[in-house]
Amino acid sequence: MFQLSPQGKEKVLAELKRYESRQSAVLPALYIAQAENKGYISPEVIKELSRVMELPEANINEVCTFYTMYNKEPIGNHHVQVCRTLSCMLNGAKELSEHICSQLGTHLGQKTKDGKFTVTEVECLGSCGTAPMMQIGDKYYENLTHESAMNIIRSLK
Amino acid sequence: MSEVKYLTEFYHLPEFKGLEGYKKNGGYVQLAKALKMQPQAIIDEVKASGLRGRGGAGFPTGMKWGFLPKNDEPRYLLCNADEGEPGTFKDRMMMEKAPHQLVEGMIISAFAINCKKSYIYVRGEYDDSINALEAAIQEAYKAGYLGKNILGSGFDHDMDVYRGAGAYICGEETGMISSLEGLKGQPKLKPPFPAVQGYLKKPTIVNNVETLAAVKYIMRDGAAGYRKYGTEKSAGSKLFSLSGNVNKPGNYEVPLGYPLKDMINGLGGGIKNGRKLKAVIPGGSSAPVLTAEEALNANLDYENLAAAGTMLGSGAIIVIDDSKCMVECLANLTHFYHHESCGQCTPCREGTGWADKIVHSILSGKGRLQDIELLVKVADNMKGRTICALSDAAALPIISFVTKFRDEFEYFVREGKSKVKGTAYKGHAYAATASH
Numbered sequence: 260m261f262q263l264s265p266q267g268k269e270k271v272l273a274e275l276k277r278y279e280s281r282q283s284a285v286l287p288a289l290y291i292a293q294a295e296n297k298g299y300i301s302p303e304v305i306k307e308l309s310r311v312m313e314l315p316e317a318n319i320n321e322v323c324t325f326y327t328m329y330n331k332e333p334i335g336n337h338h339v340q341v342c343r344t345l346s347c348m349l350n351g352a353k354e355l356s357e358h359i360c361s362q363l364g365t366h367l368g369q370k371t372k373d374g375k376f377t378v379t380e381v382e383c384l385g386s387c388g389t390a391p392m393m394q395i396g397d398k399y400y401e402n403l404t405h406e407s408a409m410n411i412i413r414s415l416k
Numbered sequence: 417m418s419e420v421k422y423l424t425e426f427y428h429l430p431e432f433k434g435l436e437g438y439k440k441n442g443g444y445v446q447l448a449k450a451l452k453m454q455p456q457a458i459i460d461e462v463k464a465s466g467l468r469g470r471g472g473a474g475f476p477t478g479m480k481w482g483f484l485p486k487n488d489e490p491r492y493l494l495c496n497a498d499e500g501e502p503g504t505f506k507d508r509m510m511m512e513k514a515p516h517q518l519v520e521g522m523i524i525s526a527f528a529i530n531c532k533k534s535y536i537y538v539r540g541e542y543d544d545s546i547n548a549l550e551a552a553i554q555e556a557y558k559a560g561y562l563g564k565n566i567l568g569s570g571f572d573h574d575m576d577v578y579r580g581a582g583a584y585i586c587g588e589e590t591g592m593i594s595s596l597e598g599l600k601g602q603p604k605l606k607p608p609f610p611a612v613q614g615y616l617k618k619p620t621i622v623n624n625v626e627t628l629a630a631v632k633y634i635m636r637d638g639a640a641g642y643r644k645y646g647t648e649k650s651a652g653s654k655l656f657s658l659s660g661n662v663n664k665p666g667n668y669e670v671p672l673g674y675p676l677k678d679m680i681n682g683l684g685g686g687i688k689n690g691r692k693l694k695a696v697i698p699g700g701s702s703a704p705v706l707t708a709e710e711a712l713n714a715n716l717d718y719e720n721l722a723a724a725g726t727m728l729g730s731g732a733i734i735v736i737d738d739s740k741c742m743v744e745c746l747a748n749l750t751h752f753y754h755h756e757s758c759g760q761c762t763p764c765r766e767g768t769g770w771a772d773k774i775v776h777s778i779l780s781g782k783g784r785l786q787d788i789e790l791l792v793k794v795a796d797n798m799k800g801r802t803i804c805a806l807s808d809a810a811a812l813p814i815i816s817f818v819t820k821f822r823d824e825f826e827y828f829v830r831e832g833k834s835k836v837k838g839t840a841y842k843g844h845a846y847a848a849t850a851s852h
């Protein structure tokens with residue numbers, strides 16, 4: 260069973276008061292819970308949020324499934340998101356994500372065997388002038404080459 | 417012609433990000449001035465300035481504000497910082513380098529439309545923007561620019577940031593309102609327009625980051641001063657995000673009406689690796705593509721690009737060189753729109769799916785000649801029949817790519833490989849992918 264930490268719970272309760280409507284707190288609450296559940300939202304997480312927020316599970320679940328930044332399945336410790344959209348593609352994004360996958364011995368969307376990485380391709384991250392680029396966690400890495408991308412990835416613990 | 421530094425005058429100064437540095441360079445002077453004016457006089461000034469929305473549709477800002485009901489009903493100002501249109505990265509720079517510029521523009525706008533609460537809806541991935549804005553808002557509260565009785569004027573205003581969670585459709589104004597309400601980001605049928613019925617069914621003005629930041633400069637220079645740059649119908653300067661196969665990609669501020677040729681070959685330093693220009697998407701991925709010849713004759717303003725059969729959109733210029741395969745480029749975009757369709761309307765949900773399948777079938781070397789016609793037909797059926805404009809935004813690139821670069825599509829079908837690259841496509845990026 261998943262339970263929010265006392266601090267997490269406090270944060271969720273604060274979000275409920277922050278906006279003009281309680282339902283508006285669902286998106287921020289999902290972020291808070293995701294951070295406390297190894298980076299993904301399980302059915303248990305939805306149950307817990309529903310209890311704490313006093314909102315129906317269905318309301319929270321449908322929001323969770325609509326947005327791409329909530330992971331619905333366990334992911335590696337580091338989520339490597341390579342932008343695949345046009346400006347990045349024109350600058351070699353496809354070759355880059357293939358290179359990263361082959362170097363890590365994995366496929367898109369699949370955790371590496373050691374559980375450290377999941378590589379996915381995502382749509383335009385608003386960094387098209389510094390293509391190709393990737394996001395890992397909250398951070399953007401721009402103007403990548405195959406070498407620089409792998410150096411960044413290998414330096415992550 | 418050269419760049420101008422109007423909105424971006426102080427962007428090279430790291431100190432411009434914080435309140436001290438912002439104030440040293442003229443910050444919050446215009447707010448003090450505005451608070452002594454009649455709100456209607458501000459709206460009139462914005463109308464006279466000719467400012468048009470910088471988010472994509474180019475709707476006149478003052479006119480939009482004029483649609484608000486004339487009573488005292490609570491209303492909201494919602495800043496659109498979702499910036500999801502492929503190729504666009506100007507709002508991110510504005511928020512990271514000059515968060516107070518946006519905050520000041522928003523307080524002035526809020527005062528003009530008698531609004532006590534505003535939100536900035538920022539796409540979830542923009543961590544640095546969110547941190548910069550939250551810090552700026554906190555500083556503004558401390559300094560008395562936000563909160564109760566701002567600068568002794570009797571005007572109260574609260575501002576907050578809302579973090580999106582990864583969905584292009586939340587950039588559409590009614591999708592954004594749904595998302596801000598804590599729901600799926602699904603657009604709603606218009607009318608009623610948000611200015612009449614928006615967030616929590618209250619009147620809501622939705623404006624882009626760059627639009628709201630510009631309001632401060634209209635206060636400073638007046639409508640006539642603001643019109644120093646630009647054309648009669650496209651007033652002012654605008655930030656353009658230049659990307660793709662150019663030597664110097666980046667954000668450039670130029671007067672509206674600036675030649676696209678100078679943007680690519682001048683500011684952009686020309687085409688990378690000594691290649692030749694093949695095509696340009698001038699206004700974000702939803703804008704119809706231009707051939708090299710069309711692009712070199714176009715100017716960056718609303719009326720000129722409309723006359724060229726395309727649009728200024730969000731100001732994202734994507735440059736494609738002659739080593740790139742147009743079938744592959746289109747496949748990249750159909751994948752995007754299929755992935756981002758929210759699925760409410762049948763023509764959009766089914767159309768984006770079919771289009772993506774057909775283009776990918778051509779790309780894998782298995783296309784048939786009739787697929788090219790079918791593709792255009794599918795796109796035609798997606799136009800003008802849906803709740804929001806995403807469906808049209810997906811259809812326009814399809815039609816323009818197929819019409820203007822038909823030879824590449826026909827070659828691919830006939831020969832089973834790309835005219836430019838000499839191969840068909842396999843590999844993981846072209847495997848069928850799921851969408852929501």
Ligand SMILES: Cc1cc2nc3c(=O)[nH]c(=O)nc-3n(C[C@H](O)[C@H](O)[C@H](O)COP(=O)(O)O)c2cc1C
Nearest residue numbers: 469470471496498499500587588589623624627805
């Ligand atoms: C599919 C779709 C996506 C959009 N994405 C954005 C966006 O990311 N940012 C934005 O400012 N406007 C976007 N818009 C336009 C908004 O609906 C709205 O017109 C705009 O925010 C109004 O602000 P403005 O008048 O200042 O341009 C989008 C529209 C559509 C149909």
Ligand code: SF4
Nearest residue numbers: 758760761764802804
């Ligand atoms: S046009 Fe497409 S994105 Fe817009 S509401 Fe309809 S299904 Fe959703």
Ligand code: FES
Nearest residue numbers: 342347384386387
């Ligand atoms: S296309 Fe990759 S960041 Fe925009």
